[in-house]
Amino acid sequence: MTTAPSELSVFVERKPGWIVELTVEAPPQELDRALGEAGRKLGARLRIPGFRPGKAPAGLVERAVGWEALRNAAAEELVPQLYARAIDQEDLDPVGDPSVTLGTVERGQPVKFTAEVAVRPVVDLDDYHTLRIERPHTEIGDADVDSAVEEVRRRFSDLVEVTRPAQAGDVLRCTLVMRRGEEVLSGGEERDLELDRERLVPGLVDAVIGLAPGEERRFPLALPADYQQEELRGVTVEADVHILAIRERALPPLDDALAQRDGSGETVDEMRDRYRERLVEAAAQNDEEHFQSDVLTALRDRVKVDLPAAMVERELDRELASMEVRLAELGLRFDRYLEYTGGSVEKLRAERRSAAADSVRLELALGALAAAEQIEVDELQVEHEVDRIGAGRRLSGPDRRRLHAAAHVDLLRRAAAERAYEIAGGGA
DSSP, rough: OOOOOOOOEEEEETTTTEEEEEEEEEOHHHHHHHHHHHHHHHHHOOTTSSSSSSOOOOHHHHHHHHHHHHHHHHHHHHHHHHHHHHHHHTTBBBOOOOEEEEEOOTTTEEEEEEEEEOOOOOOOOOOOGGGOOOOOOOOHHHHHHHHHHHHHHTTEEEEEEESSSTTOOEEEEEEEEEEEEEEEEEEEEEEEEOTTTTTTTHHHHHHHHHHHTTEEEEEEEETTTTTTTTGGTEEEEEEEEEEEEEEEEOOOOOOOOOHHHHOOOOHHHHHHHHHHHHHHHHHHHHHHHHHHHHHHHHHHOOOOOOOOHHHHHHHHHHHHHHHHHHHHHHOOOOOHHHHHHHOHHHHHHHHHHHHHHHHHHHHHHHHHHHHHTOOOOOHHHHHHHHHTTTSOOOOOHHHHHHHHHHHEEEHHHHHHHHHHHHHTTTTT
């Protein structure tokens, strides 16, 4: 027969920064139960003469392992359980792991401990129903269509080798090596390099223009802040380029044959109409993405909330862990990245703290909006999301529960965001 958990004595002290300290006291029988469970687990791993594993009396197990070991094993299991019950009993919503200080853990006496933890703050959404954001509308003109058609001509162009020095628009056959100090960061193999200022790293095209086949040049190159490899953003490298051949593009005529080769119509006019449709669709999608981003930024910035430092630090932990995984996928250790950039973990955290705070503020704003609008998530949707994310993986019970909770929160935020777009667009 299972005994119902006893009521806990919990005193809650609220501190600045949405920190609460819980002083928890549980009846002695809670410890008796935990000692019994700990004794059975420890006993199953012991070899005590005359008894099968797990069948020795509790007294013999305690004498074999010692009181301190038994008490510590019981406390390790019991205190987290009591903490979780205290949180539920007081209807608190913690946003981090607690700092626990043990008090009394002795037979015949109440179990006592304190736990300090950050809790989810109260969020003031202000009058969110007045949130309004103007939807952008991008017009597609003839010049945009002309550019798209010119790109078609470029795609079907022929490359003709020339002996003159390189000019903008040429396609080079070359080797390009980037180094930092003695370490080769990328390059070395032969490659085609089109001298297009819109597509290449700023400064690269101008450094190469004027070189003839067989010539080479070494020059410093500052990689931009949005460089595709995050670990090299903002880094100044030394570039070595060796020109093997120079080719220029011979563009085909703009005629019906080009439209047919491209598969976008039988005539030039049909091709232009097809690309205009594509540009309008892409512009509409881009406008919607900008609108949604503006709505979320406006919602985030209008809420009034005192952010718990623990939530911001947790977001920083998550971002740096994600960054470390991405670097590992590129074959770069995190400590090597810090060497390349001359940074440190502390510097990274400081640089990203403001953005992390914005992420937390938006997370809280969406949570508050979901509560205010009484938004609910269909449990079937959550299960489908769990199955999608966990596809191909063997999930343990605890892993599936954690994934279920994360999926529920994510879907709830998505639904809240959709409601925010509706309100900001003038919907009821």
